[in-house]
Amino acid sequence: MKASESAAAVAAIPDTVTKRPRGRPRKTVDERDDGNRRKELLQAAARLFRRKGFAATTTRDIAAAAGMQSGSPFYHFKSKNALLYAVMEEGMQSAIARQADALAMAGADAAERMRSLVRAHFDTLHGPGNDFIPVMLYEHRSLPARQRTSLAQLQADYEAAWTPVLQALHADGRLRAPVKLSRLLILGALNWSVQWFDRKKGASLEDLADAAVLLFLKE
Amino acid sequence: MKASESAAAVAAIPDTVTKRPRGRPRKTVDERDDGNRRKELLQAAARLFRRKGFAATTTRDIAAAAGMQSGSPFYHFKSKNALLYAVMEEGMQSAIARQADALAMAGADAAERMRSLVRAHFDTLHGPGNDFIPVMLYEHRSLPARQRTSLAQLQADYEAAWTPVLQALHADGRLRAPVKLSRLLILGALNWSVQWFDRKKGASLEDLADAAVLLFLKE
């Protein structure tokens, strides 16, 4: 969102001069870049990585989207790979936080908790500006093994939250497939919605969550 | 499969000479390259596109995997993109054929037909040498719009086969979610298995299909 604001600001500059002003528009002196540019870079990278893929996105694309010169991203990030990793980690961090909030708000009923998990997951995937997790899901193989291991713990934490809920549903006979395979298949069904869900038309995230719960749970 | 045989043949050449022989091993004169090299290129491309992604795979990688020099793939394919498109089309063609066979063998019972569709889909995703469809699923965005449209018809045909089966199950009360959303979620759950299913360890494709049917259908 920050990034799109700044992009809009750049586009709004009247093109009266022959040479367009380089870099982003000047800000007032007391509006220092205390890490804001870093966030804008991250957001721009996430959006581009999602749309074009990691390898097909150039650091120049990212720089331009953030209103910088081509070499400038490397002032904030050691490498293109570090940018990818930061996007993924940021994504997992906020996904975990969103999931925890959802569970905290839900009651004790297993089906209700299940719906909360599903709904929170759809928010993570399709909420406005939430490009981070889709990037993580689809650019997993672009990560060096080292960093992949480092993310695995966060992912395990995220998935672990589903297990007790699924176990309870299994015990109640509302989920018949084995718990572990169920979790993999269910998360897959949700994750895949990144490929076809379009916020602008058709169903809402609520409709989606309803359908998913209806599909997976008995009774 | 052809390609893996030839890869094995290449690997079996004794390494007695200092310089390895370039290209693939000579064949008898009457075994002309009537399109075989093309198939080997396709298989090599599919495997590499799947493992590393389209943009991260170089045409040199593909040439080397097929035992050719760096410029030679362009004798068989106009461009790297044409190679990608050929992989996807080939994948859809054989997926549709496999699906039709499975339905032809199944009886009239909707649940039985459902299981056949699921099983055939897992074969398409995880059968030995079946890298084509995973590439299609994960490199969709790497295709120019023109070619994407061209593939859309094949994909529509493939998905259309699910609809009557799901409708019958819905009418019987064995599927509660709306048919269209069900199809999207179910295919997503299956497709996602590309990310975690490992043929070498754990569950078989039969186990997987059982779990999926158990998860989606009531009673």
Added chain:
DNA sequence: CCTACCGATCGGTAGG
């Protein structure tokens, strides 16, 4: 299908 090659692009850096 190979040889030899080109033009363009890309990630990254030094120095300010």
Added chain:
DNA sequence: CCTACCGATCGGTAGG
């Protein structure tokens, strides 16, 4: 964070 730049790589081609 910009300027100016480098070395490497890449898709693709001409000519055989």
